[in-house]
Amino acid sequence: MPPSASDPNNPQFDLFAVARNHPAILPRTATSPPSDTSHTGDGLSVPIPNGIDLFAAARNYPRVQPSVPNAHIPSNIALENYLQGQAKADPSSLSHPTPAPSQGERRSVDRPDEGAPPAKKAKVNNIIPVGSRLEAFLKCAIVAQTELLAREACPAPSSTCAGSCGKQDFRPPFYRCFDCFHPPTVCEECIIQDHIHNPFHRIEVWDPVLRFWQRRSLGSLKKFVLNLGHGGKPCKVTSKTPRPMTLIHGQGIAQMNVQFCACPEDDDITKPPVPDTVQLLRFGLFPGTWDIPRSAFSVNGLRDYHLLSLQCQITGLDYMKFLQRSTDNVVPVDMKDRSRELNNTMREFMFLRATRRAGIQPMQGLPAGSLGVLCPACPQPYKNMDPADQDKRPEKEKYLDMFFHTVDGNFHSSQKMKPMDPSDFSLTNVAAYYAEEKEFSHFQKEFKPPKKEPTTCHKFGAMGYSRFGGRISGTVGLSCARHMFLLPCGSIDLPRGEAFAYVDYCMCSGLAPYFTLCRHCSGYDINCQYTICCDNDISCYGYDPGAFYITLWQGS
Numbered sequence: 001m002p003p004s005a006s007d008p009n010n011p012q013f014d015l016f017a018v019a020r021n022h023p024a025i026l027p028r029t030a031t032s033p034p035s036d037t038s039h040t041g042d043g044l045s046v047p048i049p050n051g052i053d054l055f056a057a058a059r060n061y062p063r064v065q066p067s068v069p070n071a072h073i074p075s076n077i078a079l080e081n082y083l084q085g086q087a088k089a090d091p092s093s094l095s096h097p098t099p100a101p102s103q104g105e106r107r108s109v110d111r112p113d114e115g116a117p118p119a120k121k122a123k124v125n126n127i128i129p130v131g132s133r134l135e136a137f138l139k140c141a142i143v144a145q146t147e148l149l150a151r152e153a154c155p156a157p158s159s160t161c162a163g164s165c166g167k168q169d170f171r172p173p174f175y176r177c178f179d180c181f182h183p184p185t186v187c188e189e190c191i192i193q194d195h196i197h198n199p200f201h202r203i204e205v206w207d208p209v210l211r212f213w214q215r216r217s218l219g220s221l222k223k224f225v226l227n228l229g230h231g232g233k234p235c236k237v238t239s240k241t242p243r244p245m246t247l248i249h250g251q252g253i254a255q256m257n258v259q260f261c262a263c264p265e266d267d268d269i270t271k272p273p274v275p276d277t278v279q280l281l282r283f284g285l286f287p288g289t290w291d292i293p294r295s296a297f298s299v300n301g302l303r304d305y306h307l308l309s310l311q312c313q314i315t316g317l318d319y320m321k322f323l324q325r326s327t328d329n330v331v332p333v334d335m336k337d338r339s340r341e342l343n344n345t346m347r348e349f350m351f352l353r354a355t356r357r358a359g360i361q362p363m364q365g366l367p368a369g370s371l372g373v374l375c376p377a378c379p380q381p382y383k384n385m386d387p388a389d390q391d392k393r394p395e396k397e398k399y400l401d402m403f404f405h406t407v408d409g410n411f412h413s414s415q416k417m418k419p420m421d422p423s424d425f426s427l428t429n430v431a432a433y434y435a436e437e438k439e440f441s442h443f444q445k446e447f448k449p450p451k452k453e454p455t456t457c458h459k460f461g462a463m464g465y466s467r468f469g470g471r472i473s474g475t476v477g478l479s480c481a482r483h484m485f486l487l488p489c490g491s492i493d494l495p496r497g498e499a500f501a502y503v504d505y506c507m508c509s510g511l512a513p514y515f516t517l518c519r520h521c522s523g524y525d526i527n528c529q530y531t532i533c534c535d536n537d538i539s540c541y542g543y544d545p546g547a548f549y550i551t552l553w554q555g556s
Contacts, residue, residue: 079140086143152213155185155206163190174206178215179251192224196232199224199256200249200298217327219247219256228279229261238262246338247285249298252327253335286349288341295341302349305342316343351427366431369513372488375480379403379517387516403514404481406523407506409498411474418471433477433486435509440492447501457528471495476503478510481523487511500530 161170163186175191177183179201186194195201195218204213218224225242227234242257260279264271277287280296288295301323308314314322320339324332354371355362379385379401390401430436476498478490490510494502503524514520524530 083139083143154211158185161187161190163187164193165190172206172208176204176213178202178204188221188223192218192221199226200247200251200254202251217252217254217256219254224256226256226258227261228258228283229263234259235261235263243294245293246295246336247298248295248301248323248338248342250301250304252323253338254327286345288338288345295338297342297345297349299349302346305346306350316346347427354428354432364427364429366428368430368436369432369488371428371432373485374488375483375485377483378480378485379514381513381516387518390518398519401517402519402521403517404521404523405478405487405511405514406481407476407478407503408525409474409476409494411494411498413472413475414470415472416470420471430489433488433491435489435492435505440505443505444495457526473497476506478506481521500533503530 155174155176159168159170161167162184165187167187170187173188174185175188176185177191177195179198185206191203195203199218201218202215203218204215206212207214219226225234226247229235238259238261240260240262242259245256245258247254247256247258260276262273265274274282277290277293280287280293284299285296286299286302287293288297305314305316305319308319317337317339320337320342321332324335324337327335352362355366358371360366360370374380374383376384381387385401390398393400426434426437428434472493473496474494475491476494477492478487479485480487487510489512490506492502492506492509507522511520
C-alpha cells in the first residue's frame with residue numbers, strides 16, 4: 001500500500017516542484033476553485049500550495065490568430081454542445097483566457113507582409129486558413145488529450161472476460177490488441193483464439209506492478225503456436241515439436257514457434273508431406289533459406305519495402321532499423337539485425353515478380369531483354385509497327401517511325417573496393433536492362449584507353465572520373481527520350497569514367513533491336529564531342545551507319 005499523505009514518518013516528494021517553480025506558471029485565476037492536494041495516478045496525494053495553478057501556462061497560452069481576417073469556420077453544433085457541457089462540469093479545465101495582443105502583434109496580424117520582401121503567391125489547397133484550423137484545434141486540445149490518455153489507463157474492473165470464452169473469474173494479466181480496431185480487454189486464451197488468422201498483430205499486456213500497457217508479440221505467449229495448415233489448428237499427424245523461427249513482417253520482428261503440417265499432399269498416403277518452404281509460401285511467408293528455414297519474411301512486408309525503396313530511396317539497413325524500432329523503440333538493438341537476409345530475400349522475390357509479370361519461367365539463361373518493359377508509345381519493330389512499311393508513309397508522316405532515345409551517365413551509382421562474394425552472380429544478367437556481363441568483360445580486356453585528345457567544349461567533364469579508386473565509378477544507360485523507359489540491355493557499369501568506347505558499347509547493345517528503323521533521334525549532354533567519331537565507332541561494331549539516319553541534339 002502506498003504511504004498516506006498524513007503519515008509523518010514517510011517524507012513526501014513533490015514530483016512536480018520543478019514545473020510549479022517554472023516562471024511560466026502563473027497564479028490561479030479567480031474562476032478556478034482552490035485545491036490543497038493533487039492526486040496522481042498511483043494514488044499518491046501531493047500537496048499543492050494555495051494560489052498555484054498547475055495548468056495556468058497552458059490556459060494562458062496565446063491563441064493562434066486567424067491568418068485571414070473574419071475567416072469563417074464551419075461550426076459543429078454537436079461538438080460545441082459537448083465542449084460547453086465539459087466546461088460546466090469543470091470550468092477550470094476548458095477556460096482559455098486570451099490575452100490582448102500588443103500593438104506590434106496586432107500590426108503583424110493585420111499586415112503580416114509589412115517590411116518583408118515580396119514572395120511568390122502560395123498555392124492554397126484548402127479553403128480554411130491554417131490559423132483558423134489551429135484555433136479550432138485549441139478549443140478541443142484538452143478534450144483530445146484526455147481521451148488519448150484514457151486509452152492508456154488501467155482497464156475497468158470487470159468479473160467477466162469480454163472475449164469469446166466469457167469466463168467469470170477474470171483476473172490479471174489483461175490483454176488487448178494494439179493493431180485491432182477498438183479492441184476489448186480479454187484473457188490470454190481469447191487473445192490467442194482471436195488472432196489465429198492475424199498472428200502478426202502486436203498485443204499489449206497490462207502490468208499491474210508497473211501500471212502501464214506493455215507491448216509484446218503473440219510469440220511471447222507460451223501457449224501460442226503458429227500452425228501451418230488445418231485452418232490454424234494443430235496437425236494431428238505430426239510428432240515433431242514446433243520449430244522456433246524469426247518472422248519479419250511489415251509491423252516488426254517476431255520470434256514464434258511454428259508447427260509444420262505432416263499430412264501428405266492431397267491426403268494421398270503414397271505422397272510425402274508438403275516441404276516446409278512450400279508451406280511457408282502458401283501462408284504468405286517467403287523463406288530466408290531453402291533447406292531448413294529458420295527465418296521468413298511476410299510477402300506484405302517485402303512489398304512495403306519495395307514501395308518505400310521506390311518512393312523514399314530507403315535501404316535494406318534503414319528498413320530493418322525501422323522494423324526494430326516498431327518492435328521495441330526503447331532498446332531496438334535487442335532485435336538481431338536481419339538486413340543481410342532481407343537483401344538476399346528481396347533479390348529472389350523481385351526476380352520471381354519480374355518473371356511472373358513477363359510471363360516466363362524463372363530460370364537461368366533467359367533470353368536477352370525478356371524481362372524489360374518496352375515503351376508502348378515508341379515504335380517497337382515487329383511489335384507495334386512493321387519496319388517494311390516505313391518507306392510507304394508520306395514524307396510528312398515519316399517522323400512517326402523515328403525513335404527518340406537519350407544516353408547519360410550516373411556517377412552516383414558507384415561501388416568502392418569492398419569485399420565481394422566471388423560466387424555471386426546475377427539472376428537476370430542480359431534478360432533485364434544491363435548488357436551481357438561476359439561479353440562486356442571481354443570488351444574491357446580488348447579495349448585500350450585512347451590518347452587524350454583536345455576538346456573544344458569548356459564544360460566537357462564526363463570523363464573526369466577516370467581516377468576513381470573504386471571498382472565501379474558509375475553507370476551509363478539508354479532510355480526512351482520521350483517517355484523515359486529504360487531500354488533493355490542498354491546499361492553498363494563504368495570501370496573508369498565515361499569513356500566514349502563504353503558509350504559506344506552501350507549504344508550498340510541497347511539499340512540493336514532498333515537498327516531496322518530508318519530514323520533515329522539521339523540525345524546526349526556531350527553530343528558536341530561524341531558525334532565527331534560516331535560513324536567510325538558504329539562501323540567498328542559491324543553496323544552500317546549509312547543504313548539509317550541519325551539526328552543528334554545536345555541535351556542539358
